[in-house]
Each structure stands twice: as C-alpha cells, then as structure tokens.
Amino acid sequence: MIQVPVILGGDFNTVKEKEEKVGVTIDYNLMMMFADFINCDGLVDLPMNGSSFTWFRSGSNVSTSKLDRFLVSTGICSWFPNASQSALNRSLSNHCPVLLKEVQSVAIKRPFKWFTHWADDLDFDRMVKKEFCNIKRKGVGEKLRLVKAAIKNWVVEVRSKDVNSTEVLENKIAMLEEKIVADGAAHCDVSTRNSKIQALKAQLWQKGKC
Structure with a gap:
C-alpha cells in the first residue's frame, strides 16, 4: 500500500478490464497484473470524461483501447474530491491527451484573453x-x-x-471514430468512414502548417 500522495499518469500499454479494449487480442495475464497493481497499492482510477477509449487505430482492422489514464492515491482524492480526468480530441495522434483537473464548485474570475x-x-x-x-x-x-x-x-x-476550424475538424474525426467503435469493425460503412477520417486529417494537417 502506497503511504504517500501519488499521481501516476501516462500510457500504461494495457487495460484494467476487457471492456476497455475493442478489436485487439487481450493479454489477460497482463490485464490481471495491472488490476492487482491498482488494487493492492490502493490507487484510484478516476472517472474518465469524454471518450471511453484513449488509443485508436483505423484502417481495415479497427481497434481501440483505454491505455492512457491517471491513477491517484486516496490521499489525493481526499484533498481534491472533485478531481476527474478527461480524454481530449486526438487530433493527428493515435493517443488522446488526458487532462487531470479539479472541478471548481465555486465560480472563479478568469483573466480576459486578447489576441x-x-x-x-x-x-x-x-x-x-x-x-x-x-x-x-x-x-x-x-x-x-x-x-x-x-x-x-x-x-x-x-x-x-468557420466550418473547417481546427476544433470542428477534430470533433468530426472523434465522432466518426466513435461511430466505428459503436457499430463494430464489420459494419459496411467502416471503409467509407475511414476515408472521411483520412480526408479530415489531411485538412487538419494543412491548417497546422498555415
């Protein structure tokens, strides 16, 4: 049992439960070792907002997993009871960036940004x-x-x-990927959706170069 406040975050390259992986062979021994590591050390897997999966591979063999996350000790939870993690848009990466944050219950004044x-x-x-x-x-x-x-x-x-803003393009990609996962890799529209995703990524890449 970990006795000091700890925050562990990153790509753990495995999942905690079989439901966290779709379209990929599961290494059950590795999965059980990871689950035991979390439980035995008293770590907490905070609620994940946004996408249920943090890694996505498109193409003919669509697969997705929840590889990236934050694990925290119970001490951190007591200090920050409203802490949660959010999977953000992947953009051009295979992995979603994961944001760990404490939700403020009281509204705070934020500085005004000028561009x-x-x-x-x-x-x-x-x-x-x-x-x-x-x-x-x-x-x-x-x-x-x-x-x-x-x-x-x-x-x-x-x-x-701006129908082609970076945010709009990233949201379109995320929605198409969620549909592929929800419908399954054998769905008849997978190739069409993959083509749309690649086209959207090309647009996103061009905006990043501008």
Missing part, C-alpha cells in the same frame, strides 16, 4: 465601436464589462461560421 489579430479584423473594430456608442452613459467599469461580453459573443459567432 492581437482581432485588431486587424474590420468587423471586430466596427463591433467594438458600436458597443461603445450604445453605452455612452455608463461608467468605465461597466463599459469594459459589457464590451468584454460582446467580444466573447463575437468570437463564438465567428468560430461557428
């Missing part, structure tokens, strides 16, 4: 001037608060119009 390229956008410039014209009689603090809210809405609107 210099916004100033080069004429629509942004017009939007900010229009907002200031509409709130002439407000105090400086209230003006900044309202303009900040307007900028956030503008960013959301601009992103929603």
Whole structure:
C-alpha cells in the first residue's frame, strides 16, 4: 500500500478490464497484473470524461483501447474530491491527451484573453465601436464589462461560421471514430468512414502548417 500522495499518469500499454479494449487480442495475464497493481497499492482510477477509449487505430482492422489514464492515491482524492480526468480530441495522434483537473464548485474570475489579430479584423473594430456608442452613459467599469461580453459573443459567432476550424475538424474525426467503435469493425460503412477520417486529417494537417 502506497503511504504517500501519488499521481501516476501516462500510457500504461494495457487495460484494467476487457471492456476497455475493442478489436485487439487481450493479454489477460497482463490485464490481471495491472488490476492487482491498482488494487493492492490502493490507487484510484478516476472517472474518465469524454471518450471511453484513449488509443485508436483505423484502417481495415479497427481497434481501440483505454491505455492512457491517471491513477491517484486516496490521499489525493481526499484533498481534491472533485478531481476527474478527461480524454481530449486526438487530433493527428493515435493517443488522446488526458487532462487531470479539479472541478471548481465555486465560480472563479478568469483573466480576459486578447489576441492581437482581432485588431486587424474590420468587423471586430466596427463591433467594438458600436458597443461603445450604445453605452455612452455608463461608467468605465461597466463599459469594459459589457464590451468584454460582446467580444466573447463575437468570437463564438465567428468560430461557428468557420466550418473547417481546427476544433470542428477534430470533433468530426472523434465522432466518426466513435461511430466505428459503436457499430463494430464489420459494419459496411467502416471503409467509407475511414476515408472521411483520412480526408479530415489531411485538412487538419494543412491548417497546422498555415
């Protein structure tokens, strides 16, 4: 039993349960050793949000597994009772990055991010001037608060119009992969979906080069 607070994270190259692997032969001895390691040392496999699997291989033999995770000691759980892990979009990798975080129960103020390229956008410039014209009689603090809210809405609107943004492409890839796993490798649309995934990855690669 581990007596000190511990956080172990990474690619463990095995699964804890047979349900964590699809389309790949399971090494039951290795799986049992990994499960015993977790239980005997009093480690906790935190809830995983997002995808149920963190590794994906496409092609004719589709396979996916939950290889990446965080394991923490009970001391960490007592300090951070709302801790959880999330599987993020894989993008161009075979593995999902896994984020370990503590969910805040109380809302906290976050710093406002400004990107210099916004100033080069004429629509942004017009939007900010229009907002200031509409709130002439407000105090400086209230003006900044309202303009900040307007900028956030503008960013959301601009992103929603970009049908080929990095985030949109990554989400499309993740959805197609989830469908392949859910329907099974023998489904008639697997080759079509794999072709779509490769096309989306090509677009994602080109955006990364720009």
